Amino acid sequence: LAKTTQPISMDSYEGQEVNITCSHNNIATNDYITWYQQFPSQGPRFIIQGYKTKVTNEVASLFIPADRKSSTLSLPRVSLSDTAVYYCLVGDRGGSARQLTFGSGTQLTVLP
């Protein structure tokens, strides 16, 4: 199973762009990269998923370099409500859910 490494915490200010990087050196050929967001006492919420290069949706962008050994979640112009824990997951979309391991995530704190 691909192991992921993320910073434990990050601080930012309102209106700034935030980039959270996740390392996954042993990512497999069939693995996708997925990011979730979790607010306190709530279930995680899917943000974005990608395989290579760049994926963008209305919430975030996901940048994946050619070697796919890392990925960067980019949140444009964050607000106080973006304060949450962000999880990076790597796994085969057709594989067992056992691989769906949420690590400790990155606690993002947005300051006024």
Place this chain on the structure above:
Amino acid sequence: ETGVTQTPRHLVMGMTNKKSLKCEQHLGHNAMYWYKQSAKKPLELMFVYSLEERVENNSVPSRFSPECPNSSHLFLHLHTLQPEDSALYLCASSQDPGTGLGEQYFGPGTRLTVT
């Protein structure tokens, strides 16, 4: 209602009690999951059901007993719990049967306290 709902939202129970957590998904999904999240710990996958059959059981103690009567409903029956079982219990569903890393939709969770 839309999405994934869980009841109750909060539950306090003694170690000798029997209670059940309920999850319902209104998304037409085929897979449902139970997770446990203890304070300051990562989410732990407990059980996975695909098309009403249990396909994953991550070495969960027998005092937790899941039930999936149909693809829209999932229960977690609790009996003789321990204080260390106090946690946020989250239900999730996804479109793809057979699990995987497809997008999962989570419910709001049940905050369980065992006294």
